[in-house]
Amino acid sequence: DAGVTQSPTHLIKTRGQQVTLRCSPKSGHDTVSWYQQALGQGPQFIFQYYEEEERQRGNFPDRFSGHQFPNYSSELNVNALLLGDSALYLCASSLISFSTDTQYFGPGTRLTVL
Amino acid sequence: DAKTTQPNSMESNEEEPVHLPCNHSTISGTDYIHWYRQLPSQGPEYVIHGLTSNVNNRMASLAIAEDRKSSTLILHRATLRDAAVYYCICSKAAGNKLTFGGGTRVLVKP
Numbered sequence: 001d002a003g004v005t006q007s008p009t010h011l012i013k014t015r016g017q018q019v020t021l022r023c024s025p026k027s028g029h030d031t032v033s034w035y036q037q038a039l040g041q042g043p044q045f046i047f048q049y050y051e052e053e054e055r056q057r058g059n060f061p062d063r064f065s066g067h068q069f070p071n072y073s074s075e076l077n078v079n080a081l082l083l084g085d086s087a088l089y090l091c092a093s094s095l096i097s098f099s100t101d102t103q104y105f106g107p108g109t110r111l112t113v114l
Numbered sequence: 115d116a117k118t119t120q121p122n123s124m125e126s127n128e129e130e131p132v133h134l135p136c137n138h139s140t141i142s143g144t145d146y147i148h149w150y151r152q153l154p155s156q157g158p159e160y161v162i163h164g165l166t167s168n169v170n171n172r173m174a175s176l177a178i179a180e181d182r183k184s185s186t187l188i189l190h191r192a193t194l195r196d197a198a199v200y201y202c203i204c205s206k207a208a209g210n211k212l213t214f215g216g217g218t219r220v221l222v223k224p
Contacts, residue, residue, distance in 0.1 A: 004157075033211070042201060042214030043158065056211050090157050092212075102148075103212060105157030 002027060004106035006091050012112045013081050021076040021109045025093030031055070032074040033103060034066060035090040043090055049074055050096055078111075086113045115213040116141040116204035123219040132189040134218050136202030139183045146205055147178060148212070149187045151198040158201065158214075161187065189220075197222045 005024045013019050025032050031050045035043035045058035049068035068074045072093075078085055088110050092103040119137040126132040138147065149161040162169055162176045164185070169176045175188040189196055199217040 035212075035214075042199075042217055043212075045211050045213065048211060058211070092157075102160050102163065105159065107155075108157050 004091055004093050004104050006089075006106040006109050008109060009107070010110045010112075012114065014114050015081055015083060017081050017113075018077065018079045019081060019111060021078075021089050021091075021111070023074045023076070023091030023093075023106060025072050025074070025091075026104045029093035029095050029104070030072055031094045031096045032068060032072065033092045033094070034074070034076045035092065035105075036060070037088040037090060037108070039087070046076070081113045083113050086111060115206065115211070116145055118202045118204060118215050120200075120202055120215060120218045122216065123221065125221045125223060126189075126192045128194060128222055128224050129191050132192045132196070132220060132222075134187040134189075134200050134202075134220070135184065136186070137184050138202070138204050141182050141204050142206070144206055147176065147182075147185050148203045148205055149174070149176065149200060150203065150212075150214075151196075151200045152217070153195075153198045161200070192220075192222045194222050194224060196220060 007022045033048040034046040037043040046060050047057040048055045052068045063079045065077045088108040090108045092105045094103045116138045148163040150158040152158045164176045177186045199219050201214050201217040
């Protein structure tokens, strides 16, 4: 059973560019959450998708947007990249009917903005 | 979500128990207490969770204070592979958002 997978592993972009990160949830999971983890800090919640709609959103600007597909996979898009967007982007999946919120995380995508 | 407070770091010797404290004085009655850990260069990994009663699984034990304002994660016999940052998180049952703090960095010495 494959766990959560993310692509690409690493990415280098320049300021002002746009980036798309991808996530495939664990088999059987229907909810995908995205987190940003700056170096030396804990992950920060960006948003969560369920049934192809954004269900919850953290304190991130509109430059951060997402999408969930019918097969439950998800994309995170970041427009007009800033140096401060350099971070590890983590995807986590869960089953919404499972009330205790256990989430399974992928290995992350390391984004570097130059 | 309730704010959690954890020590920045702890050290332990291999094969000795590790007790990781967490304070969550503003926890609400419907908040679960979750523990995740993050090994170097990996995403966070679920460790254990509980609501009111103490919990045990193959990885660890979770001891929850009677007033639920604090909890302790117990690693019974630390191994070098347990070296990680451990996060204590209070999360409402109905939502899936996890609010991470700074966590406790655990160093295991051989």
